[in-house]
Amino acid sequence: MIYLTEEDLDYIAVGAAILGAGGGGDPYVGKLMAKQAIKKHGKVRLITADEVPDDEIVIPSAMMGAPSVMLEKLPNGNEPENAFRSLEKYLGKKAYAVIPIEAGGLNSTIPIYTAACLGLPLVDADGMGRAFPELPMTTFSVGGISATPMVVCDEKGNKMVIETVTNAWAETLARTATIAMGLSSMIAIYCMNGSQLKKFSVKGTISFAKAIGKRLIEANKEKTDPIEGLLEVTKGFNLFEGKITDVQRDLTTGFVRGKVLMEGIESCKGSNFQLDFQNENLAGTIDGIPVALTPDLITVLDKEKGFPITTENLKYGQRVVVLGIPCDSFWRTEAGLAQVGPRYFKYDYDYTPIEKLAAGRK
Amino acid sequence: MIYLTEEDLDYIAVGAAILGAGGGGDPYVGKLMAKQAIKKHGKVRLITADEVPDDEIVIPSAMMGAPSVMLEKLPNGNEPENAFRSLEKYLGKKAYAVIPIEAGGLNSTIPIYTAACLGLPLVDADGMGRAFPELPMTTFSVGGISATPMVVCDEKGNKMVIETVTNAWAETLARTATIAMGLSSMIAIYCMNGSQLKKFSVKGTISFAKAIGKRLIEANKEKTDPIEGLLEVTKGFNLFEGKITDVQRDLTTGFVRGKVLMEGIESCKGSNFQLDFQNENLAGTIDGIPVALTPDLITVLDKEKGFPITTENLKYGQRVVVLGIPCDSFWRTEAGLAQVGPRYFKYDYDYTPIEKLAAGRK
Numbered sequence: 001m002i003y004l005t006e007e008d009l010d011y012i013a014v015g016a017a018i019l020g021a022g023g024g025g026d027p028y029v030g031k032l033m034a035k036q037a038i039k040k041h042g043k044v045r046l047i048t049a050d051e052v053p054d055d056e057i058v059i060p061s062a063m064m065g066a067p068s069v070m071l072e073k074l075p076n077g078n079e080p081e082n083a084f085r086s087l088e089k090y091l092g093k094k095a096y097a098v099i100p101i102e103a104g105g106l107n108s109t110i111p112i113y114t115a116a117c118l119g120l121p122l123v124d125a126d127g128m129g130r131a132f133p134e135l136p137m138t139t140f141s142v143g144g145i146s147a148t149p150m151v152v153c154d155e156k157g158n159k160m161v162i163e164t165v166t167n168a169w170a171e172t173l174a175r176t177a178t179i180a181m182g183l184s185s186m187i188a189i190y191c192m193n194g195s196q197l198k199k200f201s202v203k204g205t206i207s208f209a210k211a212i213g214k215r216l217i218e219a220n221k222e223k224t225d226p227i228e229g230l231l232e233v234t235k236g237f238n239l240f241e242g243k244i245t246d247v248q249r250d251l252t253t254g255f256v257r258g259k260v261l262m263e264g265i266e267s268c269k270g271s272n273f274q275l276d277f278q279n280e281n282l283a284g285t286i287d288g289i290p291v292a293l294t295p296d297l298i299t300v301l302d303k304e305k306g307f308p309i310t311t312e313n314l315k316y317g318q319r320v321v322v323l324g325i326p327c328d329s330f331w332r333t334e335a336g337l338a339q340v341g342p343r344y345f346k347y348d349y350d351y352t353p354i355e356k357l358a359a360g361r362k
Numbered sequence: 363m364i365y366l367t368e369e370d371l372d373y374i375a376v377g378a379a380i381l382g383a384g385g386g387g388d389p390y391v392g393k394l395m396a397k398q399a400i401k402k403h404g405k406v407r408l409i410t411a412d413e414v415p416d417d418e419i420v421i422p423s424a425m426m427g428a429p430s431v432m433l434e435k436l437p438n439g440n441e442p443e444n445a446f447r448s449l450e451k452y453l454g455k456k457a458y459a460v461i462p463i464e465a466g467g468l469n470s471t472i473p474i475y476t477a478a479c480l481g482l483p484l485v486d487a488d489g490m491g492r493a494f495p496e497l498p499m500t501t502f503s504v505g506g507i508s509a510t511p512m513v514v515c516d517e518k519g520n521k522m523v524i525e526t527v528t529n530a531w532a533e534t535l536a537r538t539a540t541i542a543m544g545l546s547s548m549i550a551i552y553c554m555n556g557s558q559l560k561k562f563s564v565k566g567t568i569s570f571a572k573a574i575g576k577r578l579i580e581a582n583k584e585k586t587d588p589i590e591g592l593l594e595v596t597k598g599f600n601l602f603e604g605k606i607t608d609v610q611r612d613l614t615t616g617f618v619r620g621k622v623l624m625e626g627i628e629s630c631k632g633s634n635f636q637l638d639f640q641n642e643n644l645a646g647t648i649d650g651i652p653v654a655l656t657p658d659l660i661t662v663l664d665k666e667k668g669f670p671i672t673t674e675n676l677k678y679g680q681r682v683v684v685l686g687i688p689c690d691s692f693w694r695t696e697a698g699l700a701q702v703g704p705r706y707f708k709y710d711y712d713y714t715p716i717e718k719l720a721a722g723r724k
Contacts, residue, residue, distance in 0.1 A: 090523075160524045173520065180534050
């Protein structure tokens with residue numbers, strides 16, 4: 001049996017932030033919450049999707065909204081449990097385990113917090129294998145699983161159960177509620193049974209995040225090249241090395257949309273990189289030519305130590321490396337691309353897998 | 363036992379629109395819905411608050427949002443029942459009866475529709491004795507009854523159960539949901555027991571609406587003065603007779619805020635009337651001096667036939683009579699005025715009862 005230790009949390013938080021592709025929140029608050037909960041309630045057992053009986057249910061526990069807001073509007077600590085238990089009560093069923101909805105600094109650690117508080121195991125899987133900005137952007141949704149009934153809770157004690165005719169309506173109603181609650185909320189959503197879990201989840205995300213974070217933290221301790229280590233463990237691509245020359249953000253829609261411009265340094269000198277994001281990094285181009293497109297993962301790392309920089313922390317003057325990682329094969333299907341491909345986000349590109357784009361550059 | 367007939371519905375709809383004080387919706391859609399439901403499911407029994415056993419529960423059924431939107435975005439007919447039954451299910455209790463939340467063309471007739479569909483009696487009482495724009499503006503709220511758990515449903519089949527820490531939060535979350543649903547929704551709210559109902563409701567509103575509507579419709583049939591008849595049955599005041607010279611509306615906040623200017627005619631010639639509204643008519647002044655202030659009722663009637671004109675139907679050139687009616691004594695308490703007095707709506711007046719203002723003019 002595998003139990004998550006406090007040290008594991010350091011690894012998972014930073015590894016998940018790399019898989020978060022610029023989104024999913026800064027790992028700081030989530031990690032603190034999860035560590036505290038493990039200290040108080042005991043270690044969390046990590047189980048595989050296969051260990052969940054077909055007729056038992058699991059429930060994703062997540063934060064919704066702007067992660068940066070959570071650093072000032074702190075959770076009271078009861079919301080994740082409150083959302084989870086309220087959904088169980090509404091369904092009239094007890095959950096077998098907690099599962100993350102996405103990989104990200106916050107949304108990989110909050111489910112650990114929730115699992116610790118509830119005394120439940122955590123499933124080593126999620127619904128994205130990365131982070132995405134909208135609720136229907138999950139492999140669960142592609143698999144036909146309803147996002148609702150879902151529960152939205154805030155830190156003041158307000159709560160709502162939402163049942164909708166489509167997952168797009170769940171996004172609309174939960175988003176407007178989250179904005180009204182002050183831009184962040186805790187949710188319990190996408191209840192599914194073990195059989196659905198096995199078919200429609202991205203497996204092993206927590207272990208993957210842990211392996212990534214471990215490699216990065218150890219490389220820094222051992223003074224080996226952290227970027228090299230990350231490329232190896234993620235089977236990723238070094239897309240660009242540059243200096244950030246401009247960051248443009250627009251927050252008017254409850255998301256953070258914008259772009260980052262970089263000037264090449266070292267081997268990339270003379271080239272320019274543009275990174276487009278909507279909470280998550282979604283499209284990277286060098287001198288106008290795509291090198292990585294959603295749903296493949298694009299993560300900005302600080303050049304020196306290799307730690308991920310989430311979109312809200314990108315700043316003029318930072319020297320960075322842009323890492324690209326192939327997404328889960330789920331997303332490369334027609335149904336997957338319809339939900340999260342470049343055209344869904346209004347980018348004027350057809351999706352081409354990152355490995356093909358890399359091969360084209362050689 | 364009293365049962366509501368189809369003819370009663372004609373009376374109630376128009377009488378309630380007069381009590382709606384410019385808000386609560388045009389009686390047309392609600393009356394059609396209620397008549398149809400009575401044809402299909404049978405007559406609705408009207409009971410007094412005293413007939414409800416102390417430990418049984420009653421639930422108000424209402425429309426939320428902009429009544430004018432409902433004329434184009436028609437209900438599918440299941441939402442009121444869906445909201446009501448969903449709340450019962452959430453509470454784990456069956457309701458003894460349906461009750462209106464307010465008096466108004468739509469919100470006095472929709473509960474009749476709901477009662478007919480559910481085969482439940484209707485309580486001859488409500489939570490305002492008039493209409494008001496926000497959910498916490500009820501005698502129930504003044505009595506400390508929680509608006510939540512409440513259910514919000516739309517015509518597409520979306521539904522939410524809301525539980526909040528205050529009734530103001532219920533307003534915020536249900537309002538943003540209603541706006542997202544397309545500006546109108548059906549709600550079930552303010553569940554209370556018979557003992558609370560007896561203490562904190564405005565009694566006899568349905569009968570009062572029926573008496574008002576009957577008097578008005580009969581006066582028109584018998585060619586007697588409809589305004590005289592209304593003044594008598596409502597114990598109201600003829601505040602002004604005038605011609606509308608300007609209507610200003612602002613819809614930006616999900617409410618209809620604005621003002622109407624009138625030029626006096628006949629006995630009022632030479633004077634000017636200003637009517638301020640937010641969904642409902644809230645303050646009336648003649649040449650700058652208040653003659654009626656919220657929570658007292660102000661209703662604009664067409665001068666010729668005495669039928670009420672809701673705020674959304676006020677137009678330049680209409681010849682009207684402004685009717686003032688004293689509000690329920692509940693609203694004249696300190697707690698009542700804190701919730702719905704002129705200062706709550708940011709008008710720069712202290713509340714003075716309409717009868718006193720009238721006496722001051724003599």
